[in-house]
Amino acid sequence: MLEIAPEKVAHVIIRAREYNAKVGTMNPDDGSGSDGEPQDVLETLPSDLTRPELVGFINALNEDEQAHLVALTWVGRGTFEPEEFDEAVETARQERTNPTASYLLGIPLLADYLEDGLEKLGFPVEDIESEIL
Secondary structure (H helix, E strand, C coil), rough: CCCCHHHHHHHHHHHHHEEEEEEECCCCHHHHCCCCCCHHHHHHCCCCCHHHHHHHHHHHCCHHHHHHHHHHEEEEEEHCCCHHHHHHHHHHCCCCCCCHHHHHHHCCHHHHHHHHHHHCCCCCCHHHHHHCC
């Protein structure tokens, strides 16, 4: 049924959480409080590769894997029910107009939706993520 390895989905979840945790770069001269403190690790810097790595990973997936990733997102979001997963996959294939990575990274709660989608389809996310970490 699922034509993308749950470990690949877990990788996207982990990287999407890292990406969504980032904030805009703070300017120390503007009173934003950036003074080399530990929270600065969450700044999005020009050299930050989180987004490009995630885009590259998603782009490297084959079309079936990308369609399943989108369908999992939709199931997690509640657009489709778990028993409608095949329909969600077919809809993802038919309605694709933009690169999958661009579409998915435009969804603010992507990691949560993917996690919920896996759980709804019976995949224990914590076990899968622990194998990756």
